[in-house]
Amino acid sequence: MATTVWQIPKASVKNLNKHAALDLIRFAPGGISRIELSRQIGLTRAAVTSIVGDLIEARLVREANGQHSGGRKPINLEINPDFGRVLGIDIGSTHVTVVLANGLAQVLNEVNAPLDITQGPEICLPQVVQVINTWLPNTGTGLSEILAAAVDVPGPVVSDAGKVGAPPIMPGWDNFPIRDWLEERLGCPVSLGNDAEFGALGEWAFGAGRGEKNLAYIKVGTGVGAGLLLDGQIYRGTTGSAGEIGHITLVEDGPICTCGNHGCLEALAGGRSLALRAREGISKGRRTSLAEIWPANSIIAKDVIAAARRGDLFCQQLVIDSGYHLGTAIASLVNLINPDIVVIGGGVAQLGDLLLDPIRQTVKQRSLKVSWQAVRISAAILGRRSSAMGAVVQALSMSLHQIAQV
Amino acid sequence: MATTVWQIPKASVKNLNKHAALDLIRFAPGGISRIELSRQIGLTRAAVTSIVGDLIEARLVREANGQHSGGRKPINLEINPDFGRVLGIDIGSTHVTVVLANGLAQVLNEVNAPLDITQGPEICLPQVVQVINTWLPNTGTGLSEILAAAVDVPGPVVSDAGKVGAPPIMPGWDNFPIRDWLEERLGCPVSLGNDAEFGALGEWAFGAGRGEKNLAYIKVGTGVGAGLLLDGQIYRGTTGSAGEIGHITLVEDGPICTCGNHGCLEALAGGRSLALRAREGISKGRRTSLAEIWPANSIIAKDVIAAARRGDLFCQQLVIDSGYHLGTAIASLVNLINPDIVVIGGGVAQLGDLLLDPIRQTVKQRSLKVSWQAVRISAAILGRRSSAMGAVVQALSMSLHQIAQV
DNA sequence: TAAACAATGTCAAGTGAATTAACATATTTG
DNA sequence: CAAATATGTTAATTCACTTGACATTGTTTA
Structure with missing residues (x-):
């Protein structure tokens, strides 16, 4: 182990x-x-x-x-x-989740708030601090009792610098000193990470991939990203952008992606694409409960997932299609990385085998036998909280090891 | 570093x-x-x-x-x-190369011999030992002076066990105790590795990727495989089959591959495919110097490479096509691994920019900016000897650290 | 040219994390 | 209840490393 x-x-x-x-x-x-x-x-x-x-x-x-x-x-x-308490802060593209945990990484309290990451750090980060400042006292914990915090954002992170690289989903965040800014406001050491990376850490420590040596966590949200834990260590790559599975090209002349290319996995299987395909289906007159929603272009991925859960066949098919695309990209990952487990997280992962079975089938078909035989493909156990829990693990790492230092 | x-x-x-x-x-x-x-x-x-x-x-x-x-x-x-001498033994699908090196990893002597790996270990390994036994005395070195040896084979290796996994190109080798067998005959410690893995090690230690933190070595030979060196450590994956880039599916209904699937990179850009496409072109009457070779189905990859080198436009185009396919797969690798450098080795790599330019162009087009901006794509400096030199590094590692132990 | 300075390398005493080997403690089994 | 078994502790010793002084070898300056 x-x-x-x-x-x-x-x-x-x-x-x-x-x-x-x-x-x-x-x-x-x-x-x-x-x-x-x-x-x-x-x-x-x-x-x-x-x-x-x-x-x-x-x-x-x-x-x-x-x-x-x-x-x-x-x-x-x-x-x-x-021994102390820490905060795990998960900043997504539309929300922020903050978790308060004790030394055993047990969740003592949790808060969620909406957020629009495109508004940039000058707007978003004060909002995050505001959320914490109004919520934390109600949990019976003062900010001064917090030993450390870890924050993740949905983009590549230069972890030494405590900044983000050049994230397509995070306009205006480039080069902002996120970590230093938060350290000053929260008054404790802060670690900055990538959401998929922390998701991998969370699922490795307390989730589906507990103690595995080689784990890939695929976060299927608005975008699609992977966090890699190889030989028991988080692997970040040279510029912190390892695991960018969402921008692997799958279809030569496929739909255009936020990154500018065509046919990326993200453009075929991400949350944005899921919603888009639902709207297209409706405009073509496909039979689905989503047709009731008006205007049709207000439909978001969450609606599709909810409908699939209720048994809407059209939406289920959309999810299955996503599964095949994910499976194709994951097959490449399995061939290259040969992991023990691939953990699927994010909204669609709630659908379980509906999504996982096409993934498993495609991986089996498209990767080497030695590799697919060795890999488990599972849904995230920590669900929506994978990344926040990973942040808790990271924050605890910092404070435990710092105290143990002397 | x-x-x-x-x-x-x-x-x-x-x-x-x-x-x-x-x-x-x-x-x-x-x-x-x-x-x-x-x-x-x-x-x-x-x-x-x-x-x-x-x-x-x-x-x-x-x-x-x-x-x-x-x-x-x-x-x-x-x-x-x-301080002592070691052997680096590179077993390919059609040949074996053995290198004698001193403590500084300087090559003192070298021998090449043909070999047919499909004949299985009972035939091949005695041949290898035979080659060593007749050649080594001429170099002024007795077998008893060899401190250690490392061997690589073109298939996934279970390195603890000193055996190969389930290699498609190595029928009959499954479960044969390669390492133990050689240790007994050579009378020194032997380490068994994968050819691409040792290629990565060789190019990292003395070649194009000297001292880089994250390196991928792509061996384009009869098959196509990658060796990964991540965070300064060889990465083997869970069952030793990491880096199997050759069996990534690129074209849904592409040509059949040795692994049984369709449209694998290896079937589109490997040496076998290169020869195949040359023969097809000839039968279609394409203008090429290879048309002189008879019978046409005796044409092998080496012929195509030599012709391309001489300026044969048809063969050059075949190589360029291989480059685009390699580039597509390498773009996925770059997105996932975010390496400092990708080193291209094997026969075709001798052609330099003719092969590298289409690779670079495709990677630039199909991977994230942060990632392709950070990556260098180079030909192997050690050329045909990348793997053998990696084996030397590995053998020296063993003996140096064993002696330093006490 | 001698003196001052700067950087590398060595020595000897002291520190502390480990080993060794004996002993203490707690629980199951005959 | 004694014997067997496994876990945990203690004290003496070992050895890798630090500390602080010193030696060596080069350049720069008065």
Whole structure:
């Protein structure tokens, strides 16, 4: 099993084993004992006793109960939920979700608010802070109690700089110092990431791909993007734009995409395309419950998904078509990446096998046997919250490892 | 810069810094000083002095001369070329190449021999050993002087087991204990890898992608495969079949491929396809110097490449067509992986820009701006020897780090 | 040319995270 | 209840690394 997500900073190579132990404790479902730690890290029991002693003294870890067999009952260790609280902030193209979590990454409270990302950072970010400032006191938590926060946005991120690259969906955000701006207003360390990347992290830590070594999370929202977790580490690529599966060309002269090209996956299977195809169908007189909506061009992807769920055959077919296109692109990904699991997230993933079956079928047909036999294709377990939970994981990584530093 | 290729075994986490220093010395072009090591590893000068002292005492490293500026001249360090010799063995579908190298990975001697991989391991492997046994004594090196060897084969490898997965081009090799068999006959540790994977390693260490963090090596031979080096580490995927770019579907109802599907990249742009398209053109009466060859179905990819080189316009067009198909698949790879560099290797890569320009053009057209702007697309510098050199790097990794262990 | 400066490299004492080897504790089993 | 088994702790020791002083080797300046 992969052990670390946290990129260990150079200054702490010294305490490598302490950080390794901390991550093993964090991500072990149901806790882990000292002896199991010693086996996995490769240290002696004595060394682990000493390391765990430090972690308990720092109030990061506590002892709990677990099961056993044979001799003496092992003492289970888990993160101390009261060591502190963090925020996970998921900024989408039309909304923001903020999650308050404790040390165990348990969600204590949550808030949603609409947002229009095209309005740029000067409008959006103050809105986000405003939402937090009015909501947080009601949860019984002061802003000063927050140890760290992580934010994700739907575009490629230059993570060292805390800015976004050149996102087509985020006009005006280019070069704005998102992380620094938020750190100042929230008064705590902030980490900036990509939504699909954090989705991958969330599903890896607490979702469908728990503990897998190689995971791809496909976020099918307004756009389509992938977050990659390879050999147990988030993979960002050279300029932070790895995983841009949405702009793979599938159909030579297909419909035009927001990126300027034709026939991109996003233009064939994304939320925008789903709505568009629904409207086209209606104008051609296809039989569907959506025909009642007026004006027809107010139909959005959410409507199509809801109708498909209710049993609307036309909308179900639209979803299935999306599945085949997604499957084609995912087959390429499976051939190239050879992952353990592909997790499908975003709105349409709620439809489960209706979407997944055509994906699975296409992947089986279009990728190498060794690769498709090894891969599971599942819907996101954390659903709408995959990315926010990934942000929580990231925020906890920051504060846990920072405190463990000394 | 990426520092390690060698996957550090658990037992040596203790000497982490010693291994880090060794790799920095190995891959620093023109040597590296103690002070530079201390900066890059993050240790004090005193600690580096001690570590380097150990390495010199073990005869792995020696002092050499370099340039300076300012105060005292730094003493450059390099691997001691005489610490030992290794073999790099590249098994292709029709040939085997064996390279003898010293500690600095300098090629001392080389041998080529034909081979038919479809004859299975019981025929091929004894042939390989036979080639080595007759050639090696002439180089002034006894088999007993070889510290380690690395072998690559053109199929997915289960590297822990030292066997191949389920390669379509390698019937009969499935489950044969290639590594163990060779270790016994050669009397030294052997590492088994995939040809594209070792090609990536070779070009990363001494070729076109020297020291890059994220590199993809595309081997265009009889088949088409990619080796991936991500975040400075070889990436193999879950079952060792990552990088199978050759079986990405490009054309829905395209020509049939060896894998059973239709329209795979390999069936459109691989060596087999190149020869096939040449024969088809001839039978249609196209004007080409290849028409002289008789019978027409004896034409192979090598002939087409040679003709294109001589200026045969028909053959050049075939190569350009291959370039566009390769470009389409590489555009997907660039979108997904966002690499620093894509290195094109194999026979056709000798043609340089004739092949690369259509690739570059297609990638520019079909991938995201942030990604194609960041990526270089180059031909392999090591040419035919990319994989064999990667094998040398791997073999040296084994012996250097094993000796440094204690 | 000598003195000052600058950078690299080494040495010796001290620190702390690990190992080793013995012991303590808790739970199941005969 | 004793024996067996597994987990966890303790104290002495080891060794990689830091600290701070010093040595070496080069350039620059008075």
